[in-house]
Amino acid sequence: MTLGDIHLIKDGDVLVVHLSGEIDMSNAEQIGTRILESTPNEAMGIVLDFAAVRYLDSAGIYVVFGMRDRLRARGQTLSIVIPPASPVHDALRLAGVNAETVETVEEGVRTVRSDEPAAF
Helix, strand or coil: CCECEEEEEEECCEEEEEEEEEECCCCHHHHHHHHHHHCCCCCCEEEEEEEEEEEECHHHHHHHHHHHHHHHHCCCEEEEECCCCCHHHHHHHHCCCCCCCECCHHHHHHHHHHCCCCCC
16 A cells, blocks of 8 residues: 655645545545645645545545635635546545546646636
């Protein structure tokens, strides 16, 4: 089992977070906290790139929803990158989450900058 790893990249006024590995109850809260603590107040928002994530459990899904709510309270946007064939896409669908997401980081950055967040 490869636990989740994150790589943060600042793209001007957007924080791009590349996630990889597995996100579950053992690391989800820590990952969410690190991302939020790394997000400057002046950032327009975050792009979460789940393309390299092989597993996401309910704890990870819960953290994503909490992150979305905290960012909204700060006036920031969350965009989520999930390719259609990704296991994360299936995890969200099976959990009953009707999520409209983007397929590339570039689309995610445009979404954040346009202030038209993907519905989640």
